[in-house]
Structure formats: structure tokens, C-alpha cells
Amino acid sequence: MTTIVEIRATDPLMSAVYALRREVFVIEQDVPEEFEVDENDKVAAHLAALSDGHVIGTLRMVRHERTAKIGRMAVSRHSRKKGIGRELMEFAAAAASRDGAQDIILAAQFTAREFYRRLGYIEEGAVFDDAGISHVMMRKKLRP
Numbered sequence: 001m002t003t004i005v006e007i008r009a010t011d012p013l014m015s016a017v018y019a020l021r022r023e024v025f026v027i028e029q030d031v032p033e034e035f036e037v038d039e040n041d042k043v044a045a046h047l048a049a050l051s052d053g054h055v056i057g058t059l060r061m062v063r064h065e066r067t068a069k070i071g072r073m074a075v076s077r078h079s080r081k082k083g084i085g086r087e088l089m090e091f092a093a094a095a096a097s098r099d100g101a102q103d104i105i106l107a108a109q110f111t112a113r114e115f116y117r118r119l120g121y122i123e124e125g126a127v128f129d130d131a132g133i134s135h136v137m138m139r140k141k142l143r144p
Contacts, residue, residue: 002057002084003050004091009042016055017048024074031131040071047091049075049084057084061092068096070106089119097142104142110134 007013018037025031040062049057056079060072070092075084096104108116110127113136117123121138128135 002087004087005048005050006095007046007048013048013055017046017058020055020058020076021072021074029133035131047088049088057088059088059092061096066102068101068104070104085115086119093142102143104140106138107135108138110136113138
């Protein structure tokens with residue numbers, strides 16, 4: 001059973017969130033460590049997917065007026081393909097909508113764009129490089 005909780009940067013669970021992000025982005029994907037944590041972590045709402053008290057998935061959401069921006073989506077290697085990412089994204093969309101956001105944007109890794117399409121996100125603009133990985137901006141309207 002997976003539980004999703006919303007936490008802030010000061011929550012004790014953040015050390016496990018950062019450890020998971022480091023495992024996925026820095027170790028698996030070779031993202032430079034200095035790019036992984038940034039100023040947005042201090043103001044973001046962080047979601048943590050928990051299984052038996054362990055963080056197995058995470059993402060962060062930063063509000064920009066009527067838009068929420070999702071980033072740093074990561075699921076542990078052993079928990080992938082089990083719906084954890086979908087659960088995190090649905091939880092984030094519900095929270096953003098409840099907080100008055102009109103839409104959600106995200107910079108999807110090019111290889112993950114199909115995952116986001118299945119959740120209702122639409123590609124916007126050209127492919128771009130971020131930390132050596134091809135990305136594309138995507139948007140999902142929450143309300144007109």
C-alpha cells in the first residue's frame with residue numbers, strides 16, 4: 001500500500017526525498033549534483049510516496065500565480081511500472097486545483113513524454129536540453 005503525503009522543505013522526510021532524487025538523477029541519469037537541489041526546493045510543496053515508511057517516489061510543485069509547475073519527479077528503480085508516478089501526478093493535480101491553479105506545467109524528459117500525455121498533458125514548444133537530457137515543456141489545463 002502506498003501513501004502520498006505533502007511536505008515542506010523543513011520536514012524530516014526531506015532527507016529521504018533528497019536521497020531518492022540523488023539516486024535517480026545524479027547516479028542513474030548523470031545529472032551534475034550541483035543542479036539537483038536548487039532554490040525552488042525551499043518554497044515548493046514536495047510530495048512523497050511512502051511504502052512501509054520508505055520514500056519510493058517524489059515530486060515537487062511550485063506555484064507561479066495561477067500555474068503550478070511540477071518538477072523533480074522520481075520513482076525508485078524497484079518501484080517503477082507500478083503506478084506510483086501516476087498516483088503522484090494525480091495527487092499533485094488535485095492539490096493544485098484545490099489551491100486555485102488553472103493549469104500545470106512541467107519540463108518532461110523527452111523519453112517520458114508519453115507517460116505525461118496519458119495523464120492529459122500536451123507538449124508545448126521545441127525540445128531543449130536541461131542538464132544534458134532532452135526535455136519538452138508540457139501543460140495540462142485544470143480549469144478554463
